[in-house]
Amino acid sequence: MTAATVLSWVTVCPLDRLDQDRGVAALVAGVQVAIFRTADGLYAIDNLDPVSGAYVLSRGIVGSRGEVPTVASPLHKQVYDLRTGDCLDLPGVSVARHQVRCHNGMVEVRLRQEG
Amino acid sequence: MTGGNVVVIGNGMVGQRFVDALRARDPQGLWRVTVLAEESWPAYDRVRLSAYFDGADEEDLNLHTPHDGVELRLGEPATGVDRSRRVVTTTVGEHPYDVLVFATGSYPFVPPVPGADLSGVFVYRTLDDLAAIRRYAKDRRTGAVIGGGLLGLEAANALRLLGLTTSVVEFAPRLMPVQVDTAGGAMLRRYVEDLDVSCHLGVATTALRPGADGTVAALELADGAVVEADLVVVAAGIRPRDELARAAGLDIGPRGGVLVDAACRTTDERIYAVGECAAVDGTCYGLVAPGYAMAEVVADRLVGGAATFPGADTATKLKLLGVDVASFGDAHGATPGCLDVTWTDPAARVYAKLVLSDDASTLLGGVLVGDASAYPTLRASVGGPLPAAPLALLAGDDAVGATAGALPATAQVCSCNAVTRGDIDSAIADGCADVAALKTCTRAGTSCGSCVPMLKQLLDAAGVVQSKALCEHFDVSRQELFDIVRVRGIRTFSRLIAEHGRGRGCDICKPVVASILASLGNGHILDGEQASLQDTNDHFLANLQRDGSYSVVPRIPGGEITPEKLIVIGEVARDFNLYTKITGGQRIDLFGARVDQLPQIWRRLVDAGFESGHAYGKALRTVKSCVGSTWCRYGVQDSVGLAVALELRYRGLRAPHKIKSAVSGCARECAEARSKDFGVIATETGWNLYVGGNGGFRPRHADLFATDLSTEALVTLIDRFLMYYIRTADRLQRTAAWIEAMEGGLDHLRAVIVEDSLGLCAELDAAMARHVVSYSDEWRDVLGDADRLRRFTSFVNAPGVPDPSITFVTERGQPVPVGGHPSDAQGRQPVALGLPEVRR
Numbered sequence: 001m002t003a004a005t006v007l008s009w010v011t012v013c014p015l016d017r018l019d020q021d022r023g024v025a026a027l028v029a030g031v032q033v034a035i036f037r038t039a040d041g042l043y044a045i046d047n048l049d050p051v052s053g054a055y056v057l058s059r060g061i062v063g064s065r066g067e068v069p070t071v072a073s074p075l076h077k078q079v080y081d082l083r084t085g086d087c088l089d090l091p092g093v094s095v096a097r098h099q100v101r102c103h104n105g106m107v108e109v110r111l112r113q114e115g
Numbered sequence: 116m117t118g119g120n121v122v123v124i125g126n127g128m129v130g131q132r133f134v135d136a137l138r139a140r141d142p143q144g145l146w147r148v149t150v151l152a153e154e155s156w157p158a159y160d161r162v163r164l165s166a167y168f169d170g171a172d173e174e175d176l177n178l179h180t181p182h183d184g185v186e187l188r189l190g191e192p193a194t195g196v197d198r199s200r201r202v203v204t205t206t207v208g209e210h211p212y213d214v215l216v217f218a219t220g221s222y223p224f225v226p227p228v229p230g231a232d233l234s235g236v237f238v239y240r241t242l243d244d245l246a247a248i249r250r251y252a253k254d255r256r257t258g259a260v261i262g263g264g265l266l267g268l269e270a271a272n273a274l275r276l277l278g279l280t281t282s283v284v285e286f287a288p289r290l291m292p293v294q295v296d297t298a299g300g301a302m303l304r305r306y307v308e309d310l311d312v313s314c315h316l317g318v319a320t321t322a323l324r325p326g327a328d329g330t331v332a333a334l335e336l337a338d339g340a341v342v343e344a345d346l347v348v349v350a351a352g353i354r355p356r357d358e359l360a361r362a363a364g365l366d367i368g369p370r371g372g373v374l375v376d377a378a379c380r381t382t383d384e385r386i387y388a389v390g391e392c393a394a395v396d397g398t399c400y401g402l403v404a405p406g407y408a409m410a411e412v413v414a415d416r417l418v419g420g421a422a423t424f425p426g427a428d429t430a431t432k433l434k435l436l437g438v439d440v441a442s443f444g445d446a447h448g449a450t451p452g453c454l455d456v457t458w459t460d461p462a463a464r465v466y467a468k469l470v471l472s473d474d475a476s477t478l479l480g481g482v483l484v485g486d487a488s489a490y491p492t493l494r495a496s497v498g499g500p501l502p503a504a505p506l507a508l509l510a511g512d513d514a515v516g517a518t519a520g521a522l523p524a525t526a527q528v529c530s531c532n533a534v535t536r537g538d539i540d541s542a543i544a545d546g547c548a549d550v551a552a553l554k555t556c557t558r559a560g561t562s563c564g565s566c567v568p569m570l571k572q573l574l575d576a577a578g579v580v581q582s583k584a585l586c587e588h589f590d591v592s593r594q595e596l597f598d599i600v601r602v603r604g605i606r607t608f609s610r611l612i613a614e615h616g617r618g619r620g621c622d623i624c625k626p627v628v629a630s631i632l633a634s635l636g637n638g639h640i641l642d643g644e645q646a647s648l649q650d651t652n653d654h655f656l657a658n659l660q661r662d663g664s665y666s667v668v669p670r671i672p673g674g675e676i677t678p679e680k681l682i683v684i685g686e687v688a689r690d691f692n693l694y695t696k697i698t699g700g701q702r703i704d705l706f707g708a709r710v711d712q713l714p715q716i717w718r719r720l721v722d723a724g725f726e727s728g729h730a731y732g733k734a735l736r737t738v739k740s741c742v743g744s745t746w747c748r749y750g751v752q753d754s755v756g757l758a759v760a761l762e763l764r765y766r767g768l769r770a771p772h773k774i775k776s777a778v779s780g781c782a783r784e785c786a787e788a789r790s791k792d793f794g795v796i797a798t799e800t801g802w803n804l805y806v807g808g809n810g811g812f813r814p815r816h817a818d819l820f821a822t823d824l825s826t827e828a829l830v831t832l833i834d835r836f837l838m839y840y841i842r843t844a845d846r847l848q849r850t851a852a853w854i855e856a857m858e859g860g861l862d863h864l865r866a867v868i869v870e871d872s873l874g875l876c877a878e879l880d881a882a883m884a885r886h887v888v889s890y891s892d893e894w895r896d897v898l899g900d901a902d903r904l905r906r907f908t909s910f911v912n913a914p915g916v917p918d919p920s921i922t923f924v925t926e927r928g929q930p931v932p933v934g935g936h937p938s939d940a941q942g943r944q945p946v947a948l949g950l951p952e953v954r955r
Binding site for chain 1: 587655661913
């Protein structure tokens with residue numbers, strides 16, 4: 001994680017820039033954040049795929065495993081829980097999650113300090 | 116004896132099997148082996164000899180495996196055996212032996228009729244025989260075969276394929292007299308005569324008559340008939356080649372053959388005989404399976420074992436002139452007091468007979484003509500109780516299908532590898548949960564494959580549920596999903612999953628549905644909801660690399676490219692700082708592009724006349740070609756022209772997996788077409804089509820599918836092949852695995868797309884026609900559409916900012932990603948994935 005510790009909400013883009021069940025990457029205070037829009041709402045996690053080290057999670061396929069909303073890494077297909085950032089295929093692996101909301105038609109992100 | 120010199124006389128199928136078996140049992144190489152071969156070809160598959168006329172060559176039929184410590188001496192026939200000095204003499208010299216194995220096989224029996232030595236009269240035994248028949252058949256009109264047995268009918272089919280009007284003359288009153296009974300023979304005759312092969316049965320050939328030029332011109336039959344024939348093949352049976360053994364003073368069986376005991380040992384303890392030349396306790400066997408068993412017995416004996424010849428299963432199932440024929444056990448009802456149950460359906464052209472014990476409790480044997488689907492179950496039941504009522508067994512697949520579970524544990528399910536029901540059941544109990552696992556674990560179904568349907572039934576009988584579910588969201592297979600989408604006209608994933616699935620989908624089912632929708636022509640793959648289904652490669656119409664950048668491959672049809680276009684590719688690569696590499700498919704891959712650069716790169720390429728090469732898609736990739744008759748002094752057809760036409764016809768076609776192709780302009784095969792999903796090789800008169808090849812993890816040569824096709828006929832077959840594959844294959848199943856998994860394999864495929872057995876061809880043709888007219892370049896379609904273009908930014912909130920994580924260093928003059936592992940740069944450790952550790 002970078003040194004950035006911005007704890008305020010940052011406006012990213014209008015909600016309609018996000019396709020349903022797909023992600024986008026945003027640059028928030030130097031941190032690459034992957035933002036997803038699903039039927040259940042918005043999710044934000046680090047864009048960094050911890051397995052490959054590439055910044056690609058925003059380009060994964062969104063879906064579900066049981067009741068869990070998920071995204072699969074586009075590189076090697078490990079699946080992550082969008083709510084917690086935990087990897088469902090590799091115990092002990094997880095990605096940082098961030099706060100995201102829609103406010104007045106705009107998507108806003110607040111970085112979370114973790115670890 | 117624990118080693119020394121083994122001399123093997125003969126390198127036929129059984130001789131080769133003996134060498135393979137000995138090498139497997141003698142890993143230390145205590146036995147040195149010398150093989151003396153009369154023919155100039157190393158061991159080949161004589162059972163499939165007729166495939167030579169379908170275009171197979173020596174290499175396709177080759178069975179020879181080189182081993183350490185084995186010397187193969189081709190074209191050096193043995194001429195004598197001196198048992199006192201223990202040496203074999205050949206045309207060249209002498210070979211001392213500690214153990215000698217006769218594997219001399221048999222020779223074709225030619226009846227002593229006048230004219231049998233005329234020019235134009237052939238036997239049907241070796242590759243050289245077949246090559247001579249093929250040469251002689253040129254410019255001849257009529258052919259005849261003396262002998263209506265298994266080999267005679269194969270020869271008749273060969274003459275048909277060579278374009279001769281063909282007759283068969285058989286001394287017995289029916290075709291295949293050894294295997295089938297009178298009624299079965301009559302049914303077989305109807306099939307054969309439908310192919311315009313005329314049959315003269317129950318009559319002897321009395322003479323072969325020459326024409327004006329002194330070569331054979333006609334057969335005279337005992338009933339006074341004269342059969343015109345410019346070419347005659349004699350297939351009137353075989354005789355064991357025992358002349359060397361006779362001369363060496365070994366005992367000979369009552370009807371010929373080197374007499375051996377159950378250990379396959381002759382009257383000289385240092386000498387064995389195996390295969391067709393051996394008379395085991397007086398009986399010769401003209402089938403390969405008993406010969407293989409003998410080879411294994413002798414190999415076992417040489418390493419100190421005590422194996423004995425178990426007696427032979429003479430059951431046969433084959434396809435002759437397109438007709439299924441099977442015969443097993445006491446097919447002729449020779450057992451005293453036995454009962455016959457027969458079933459004849461003249462309309463469906465099916466005949467079946469079961470021979471039962473006098474109390475109707477035990478199956479003794481049977482004959483099947485026209486439909487042999489019950490053969491695996493029936494053969495396995497011989498000697499045991501009937502697994503179902505006799506008529507139910509004969510009447511149809513379903514009735515029989517349900518009964519494999521009723522077989523006793525001792526029933527042999529796979530006779531090729533001697534695997535019993537009991538073996539299968541214990542493998543299932545040990546955790547084998549599908550056919551593939553059973554094959555690996557027991558070897559059942561790995562040779563002829565006829566028992567594979569029974570393996571499935573036995574899994575069912577054991578209560579193993581073989582799931583065909585695509586993933587947790589859909590309970591159906593890809594093929595069923597395809598039919599649902601096609602038949603119900605569903606055009607969106609959300610409707611499909613709402614009506615036929617559950618949950619929100621995943622990285623398995625979404626790309627599958629995206630591919631199905633694309634195959635059915637659902638518009639641009641990035642339109643509307645479809646965009647969210649695509650894997651990242653299809654989503655960005657480029658190939659994701661391990662550092663998060665993409666590579667770009669413009670289409671170069673057939674590998675043919677102008678200097679101007681080459682220069683454009685060079686300029687684009689230089690201007691965007693891309694790494695360039697020539698691919699195996701005769702095109703150029705440009706690496707290291709960020710998503711925001713992709714449209715700019717495409718703009719330059721499209722303006723210069725390029726289009727997407729679909730390197731990112733489960734779609735047609737390239738049709739590779741050699742330079743062909745345009746330049747090459749060996750080429751016989753324009754391979755580049757055809758490759759370009761095929762690539763343009765099938766470009767953009769979405770499929771269950773990537774599809775590769777190639778066209779070679781002559782038999783030298785420089786384009787490596789046989790390693791492709793569909794490969795085309797030029798002949799003097801047209802094209803040969805091969806299907807089901809691939810490189811990759813499990814390389815496989817494509818199988819010959821059709822020969823000497825016109826370009827039009829070739830394209831029609833490929834159209835149907837591809838569309839049938841797209842409709843029925845599983846997710847990520849290449850064409851090779853698809854054909855292997857297909858019940859009936861290549862024959863079934865041929866029935867469906869050549870003979871239209873399912874009535875599907877018109878639909879398949881129409882589907883391909885729709886694809887061809889609706890094709891549009893996916894790159895160009897993005898460039899002209901602002902809505903599609905907006906996805907191509909690195910960051911949604913900073914469109915002008917390049918992804919700072921993508922950086923390069925220079926290696927051999929080109930940009931490459933930083934570091935051996937991208938995460939090293941950030942001080943993170945690679946995550947263990949349970950794979951073997953690689954130390955650096």
